Amino acid sequence: MALLQISEPGQSTAPHQHKLAVGIDLGTTNSLVASLKSGLAQTIADENGDHLLPSVVQFLGKTDDGYHTHIGFEAQNNAISDPLNTISSAKRYMGRGLDDIKKHSLYKFVTDENSVVPRIQTIAGNVSAIEVSAEILKKLKQRAEEALGDELTGAVITVPAYFDDAQRQATKDAAKLANLKVLRLINEPTAAAVAYGLDTGSEGNHVIYDLGGGTFDISILKLTKGVFEVLSTAGDSALGGDDLDHVITDWMLAEANIIDPNASLLRTVLDAARQAKETLSQQDMTELSIDLGEGKLWQGELSLEKFEQLIKPLIRKTLIPCRRALRDANLEIEDIQDIVMVGGSTRVPLVRQMVGEFFDTEPLVDIDPDKVVAIGAARQADVLVGNKSDEDMLLLDVTPLSLGLETMGGLAEKVIHRNTTIPVARAQEFTTFKDGQTAMAIHVVQGERELISDCRSLARFELRGIPPMVAGAARIRVTFQIDADGLLSVSAREETSGVESKIQVKPSYGLSDGEIESMLKESFSHAQDDIDARKLREEQVEAKRVVEALLAALEEDGKTLLSAKEQSIIYQEISELSQFAEGSDRRAIKLKIEHVDKATSDFAQRRMDASINLALAGKKVDDIGSDS
């Protein structure tokens, strides 16, 4: 006999037509899956009653259609004996290039000629972080389908707010590999807000402080009548509970006088450090012992005081993005109603204390900080598959950095500004620079700086087949569109002819938070330089435009309207202006342009007269009158 759940009024489904949706928190350290049953959002436990699935995959070999693996606790237990084939924290490597992956990585990464995606060498072959994540998703999917009694319609998967395009795309790819339909990717803090916002119904500005295993995210959300708007986000994707474990590990290694630990010893110490962190959330002191092999044993103890002294700098580091998020949201500390604590590391009392002191508010910890994101995602998934009749939730997220394109002179023209709520579509019109120009290169960039060279290049494509026209006559409409998952597509269309070209931006790999942060910092500290540089470039572009226009005019009418001497004077002016345009004296270029303008005004006047004569030739005065 099938088991039924209670539906919303009028939403009972026909037998075998259930719309089963889950929320998945694909975490760095642990992953969870949650769903709504009879209106109650709960995480789903495995057959042993465990809700958390350690995000650890041990590769054992290849099968016909995939890998033979152990996933979760089993893999975690084998990590010590088989460290190189047992992959943990794969999320840190999602959408990243080889250069981004350095610190504390136990694995051997390689790239091959077919792909820039770094792969980890294992006994089952080279596997990418995407494949590791797919194995975790498969396991969660299987668990959910057993618990819900039918196939899943789809899932909402959460990602850190700071995940860039490449990292989001990698997450979607992992879901595709796991044969899981992604209803939507939503930001982890937004999911936490969904979990809390609906449960408490409180309105106002809320801070979501998410110190997960591998990432730190701070988001400021505004809740009004069930609508969540993300006012700002900031964070550090290379800081998390793992780093707390690492400082304890480093301390233990130093105390135990272990200089060059092998992978399996490092893993042992790391596990002991993690255990110590959990114990010290409840107690004032913990005993430590490490089996050094060959019958040797190191024993020591770690006091709460020492532990807090070790981790304090890391927690303080989380307060910097907190400050920036407040500034971005244009809020003061007293504007914040609540702080929602997310992530296992927020169980550490010092974290709660320091965050509470910073925001001058007692943090909220009602919902298990490990489960809150999955629960929020499950609620959102339930809405998206259509199991809710009313109270539709609108989720608004924001872009972490501005998106724009390159214009003449290497300038970045922003089309979608930082912290714009998504989904969003923005269009801007551009035009051709040269007469008869039939193609235009579109270079899509991300960043806050004025010059292209200081921004990050995301994609390039060309719009071809523009009908030949004089410079400035073509109307090229470039549309930037970011979908609800935060993925960008850019299209360009020449309005008069309708020729079109577009691209789905899929950069080879992403920016780290460190990069995003430093890009932001640079944009603030270089604001004046940037403006000066922009003005110079604009002047240079203007100079070149004048040169182009004059050369075209001389080509066309020079011989008929000007004497040889007059022509040579203008050529002289053009060559001087070209030289000035190469220089970096903005004022000089401007003055020279004005000078050239004057020097050629007579020529311009003659051209004008000539073309009017041409236009008027053969027309009667009456015709002209009726035309105007």
Added chain:
Amino acid sequence: MAITLTDAAAEHVTQFIENRGKGEALRLGVKTNGCSGMGYVLEFADSIEEDDQVFDDKGVKIIVDPKSLLYIDGTELDYGREGLNEGFKFNNPNVKDACGCGESFNV
């Protein structure tokens, strides 16, 4: 005859209604669909219609429309677990045969 609840079902219904924060009754009924003729309706109820039959059992208000009652009168609603799956079961004395999955039935 009447509609009744097992203790487990009553406990869960009470919890789910409390979690939902509104609606006081549970609606049971049937819909004509499914591979074996009819499917069950199990919903939260925000309003009671004029024709609805109201039953009270173990502190839970159960409502059934008169047409559905013909097919499910005497039903005991149970709550159980099969493997990882948990949910409600209709122990309906009127059922002659059900499809393999038990989600739809015939009287």
